[in-house]
Amino acid sequence: MSKNVILIVPCYNEANRIDLAAFHKAPGNVRFLFVDDGSRDGTAAKIESGKPVDAALLRLPRNCGKAEAVRQGMLHVLNHPGIFPGCEMVGFWDADLATPLDEVPALEAQLLAAGRGLDAVIGSRVKKLGSKIERSWTRHILGRIFTTISDNLLNLSAYDSQCGAKIFRKDVIDKAFAEPFVSRWVFDVEVLLRLGTDRVLESPLRAWKDVRGSKINIPSASFRIIRDLWVIRRRYKK
Ligand SMILES: Nc1nc2c(ncn2[C@@H]2O[C@H](COP(=O)(O)OP(=O)(O)O)[C@@H](O)[C@H]2O)c(=O)[nH]1
Ligand SMILES: [Mg+2]
Structure with missing residues (x-):
């Protein structure tokens, strides 16, 4: 199997939480770029010594939030094609x-099958028969409120824009991540708006x-x- 999927893993003070053994058991075609987001708890040292051999680590000198950490990771992959040859x-x-790493192949298969018809496939936490979505009821309700507000303000039509499991065709990374995000909190929404919601498929996760x-x-x-959603509306509304 070709090593065709790279996952950026933003890490902020994850030394006690990150399970590196699970990353070693990832599906065979997935490689990782861990981005240490200015952690102060030894996260970078832990990753450096325990990451899979074909994974890489990018260290950001200061904490700048998940949005910028992911963006820097994406730009690093684009600007250093030699570190991850063959990535699509x-x-x-x-x-x-x-989101367990076992979910990667299903998202990847849908993106591959669509060819140029889709730019991204994003995981969606839909609680239904046949899937195991274990989410606290408070987070679930807050998530539904967020979705209702973002749909009304931005016409997003996504069920779950905020799940932290998303895969993109490599050739749209520049379009989605070149510009800094205006929001530190809801950059996922900006990514959807930059690509166009008709270019993205939401895929219900099994777990x-x-x-x-x-x-x-x-x-x-x-x-x-909420304030960020207003800023995004002003910035992206045509
Ligand atoms: N909270 C937070 N997470 C960050 C930051 N930078 C990177 N991350 C990463 O973003 C991901 C999501 O963070 P988490 O705390 O699990 O957020 P939640 O699951 O959405 O409540 C994790 O991989 C974090 O390590 C940051 O500045 N703050
Ligand atoms: Mg989390």
Whole structure:
């Protein structure tokens, strides 16, 4: 199998949480670029010593948030084609593996099957028979409120724009990630708007679980999230 999928894994103070053994057991065609987002807990040293041999680590000197960490990772892959030869798809995946790496092949297969008909396939946390989505009810309700507001403000029509498991065709990375994001909190929405929502497929995941240790404090982030949606509306609304 060719090593055709690169996943950017943003990591901020993940030393106690990241399960590097799980990354070693990833499907055979997936390679990783871990991006240490200015962690101060030894995350980079832990990754450097325990990552799979064909994985790479990019260290950002200061914490700049998930959006910029993912963007820097994407640009690093584009600007250094020699580190990951043969890659056709680049995605990002949360370090806590809330979405298990077993979900990669299904997303990848849908993107490959669509050829140039799609730019990205994104995981979607739809609780239904046949899937195992373990999400706290508070997070679920807040997520539905977020979706309702973002759909009304931006006409997004996504069920779940915020899941941390997304894969893109390599040739759209520049379009989606070249410009800095205006939002630190909801950059996923900006990515969808940059590509055009008709270019993206949402794929219901078979498994997802809330992993303890989230660093996002939802009540205090809520205000900034809503404000960011307004900023995005002003920036992207034609
Ligand atoms: N909270 C937070 N996460 C970051 C930051 N930079 C990178 N990340 C990564 O973003 C991903 C999602 O973070 P997490 O705390 O699990 O957020 P949640 O699952 O959305 O509540 C993880 O891989 C983090 O390590 C940052 O500045 N803050
Ligand atoms: Mg998480």
